[in-house]
Amino acid sequence: MAEVETVKNKQVLLKDYVTGFPKESDMIISTENTISLKVPENSNGVLVKNLYLSCDPFLRSLMQKPKPNSKSVFPGFKPGSPIHGYGVAKVVDSGHPKFKKGDLVWGMTGWEEYSLIQQADSLFKIEHTDVPLSYYTGILGMPGITAYGGFYEVCHPKKGEKVYVSAASGAVGQLVGQFAKLMGCYVVGSAGSKEKVDLLKNKFGFDDAFNYKEEHDLDAALKRHFPEGIDIYFENVGGKMLDAVLLNMNMFGRIAACGMISQYNLDEPEGVKNLIVVIPKKLNIRGFTASDYFSLYPKFLDLVLPHIREKKITYVEDIAEGIESVPAALIGLFSGRNVGKQIVVVARE
Numbered sequence: 001m002a003e004v005e006t007v008k009n010k011q012v013l014l015k016d017y018v019t020g021f022p023k024e025s026d027m028i029i030s031t032e033n034t035i036s037l038k039v040p041e042n043s044n045g046v047l048v049k050n051l052y053l054s055c056d057p058f059l060r061s062l063m064q065k066p067k068p069n070s071k072s073v074f075p076g077f078k079p080g081s082p083i084h085g086y087g088v089a090k091v092v093d094s095g096h097p098k099f100k101k102g103d104l105v106w107g108m109t110g111w112e113e114y115s116l117i118q119q120a121d122s123l124f125k126i127e128h129t130d131v132p133l134s135y136y137t138g139i140l141g142m143p144g145i146t147a148y149g150g151f152y153e154v155c156h157p158k159k160g161e162k163v164y165v166s167a168a169s170g171a172v173g174q175l176v177g178q179f180a181k182l183m184g185c186y187v188v189g190s191a192g193s194k195e196k197v198d199l200l201k202n203k204f205g206f207d208d209a210f211n212y213k214e215e216h217d218l219d220a221a222l223k224r225h226f227p228e229g230i231d232i233y234f235e236n237v238g239g240k241m242l243d244a245v246l247l248n249m250n251m252f253g254r255i256a257a258c259g260m261i262s263q264y265n266l267d268e269p270e271g272v273k274n275l276i277v278v279i280p281k282k283l284n285i286r287g288f289t290a291s292d293y294f295s296l297y298p299k300f301l302d303l304v305l306p307h308i309r310e311k312k313i314t315y316v317e318d319i320a321e322g323i324e325s326v327p328a329a330l331i332g333l334f335s336g337r338n339v340g341k342q343i344v345v346v347a348r349e
Contacts, residue, residue: 004038007035008031008033011110012030012111013027014026015079015080018060022063024331025327029327035114045095045117048091048109049089050112052343053085054341055333056086056143056171057259062076084108084111086107086142087111087137088137098120098123099125124297128305134319138317138341139175139341140304140305145296145300146172146290146293149290150256153293154288156254157180160186161232162185162228162232163232164233165177165206166237166241168190169204171340171341171342176234177200182312189204189209190211190221192212197209197210210225212241219244219248229248230248231254242272243272246272246277246278247277250281252284256288257287315341317341318339318342320345321345322344322346326344
């Protein structure tokens with residue numbers, strides 16, 4: 001019987017539970033681990049070589065000590081254990097009937113060079129390789145299905161409606177704006193730098209955009225850009241931005257609550273003062289996660305792939321090289337250092 005190859009497996013570990021703003025030192029790059037390149041006997045797991053890792057703001061909530069009665073789609077990280085998140089990988093060995101050696105997949109994986117994925121049913125096989133593989137961490141992966149589900153399924157947009165997207169140059173926001181333009185909506189986005197505002201207007205085709213850091217009065221800024229009010233708000237920020245938006249929503253407006261990045265690093269979340277307008281304006285505010293819409297993934301690909309190939313939709317990535325760059329890349333999300341979808345390249349096959 002041939003000897004099974006074992007290799008060193010560099011990993012990103014959580015050092016300890018995080019409070020407040022995360023730091024690079026909250027994570028450790030470990031070279032201690034080794035892994036067998038064979039799936040254990042009688043396992044239906046899949047062993048993968050990780051190619052691209054996706055840095056996403058929701059990971060921050062998994063780095064803190066779990067609170068009683070807190071609900072999360074994913075289990076929190078444990079100090080001393082590898083961080084996990086979405087990624088693109090190549091199958092090295094498989095005990096699962098759906099996957100074979102050489103297949104390309106995307107889904108939840110460990111932040112390490114190789115991962116043994118026991119819940120292989122959660123992986124998506126990559127069938128279309130005429131687009132960049134890294135797109136499966138973004139426009140064709142979790143952020144893409146988030147934008148699709150939140151905009152079309154939660155907001156039910158109509159042509160001519162007025163749409164506002166916060167954190168609009170991020171992994172999800174840049175797509176929501178483009179979907180809205182394809183629907184014939186009027187779209188305004190906000191972001192945190194001149195460079196990002198220029199991207200929104202000149203690359204992603206938003207009708208207008210503003211730098212929220214330069215606005216002392218968010219309510220006034222929204223009234224300036226939406227003199228007739230907002231029909232759809234795609235919420236990525238929370239806090240003071242949500243408060244200002246509520247005052248500017250139209251009757252029967254829809255708010256898709258996708259994320260609230262302004263709140264993730266606070267020990268005490270900010271309150272929302274203007275919630276009472278939900279009643280007279282008959283607003284619909286709905287929270288959701290990408291996994292709510294994974295069943296629609298084939299339908300989503302049918303919509304998005306032709307638009308990518310015809311260059312009707314564009315996507316901007318911010319790519320960091322090497323697993324050692326993971327801590328800085330993840331932390332950078334919370335200071336707005338990234339421009340577009342933040343990705344880390346672990347290996348190029």
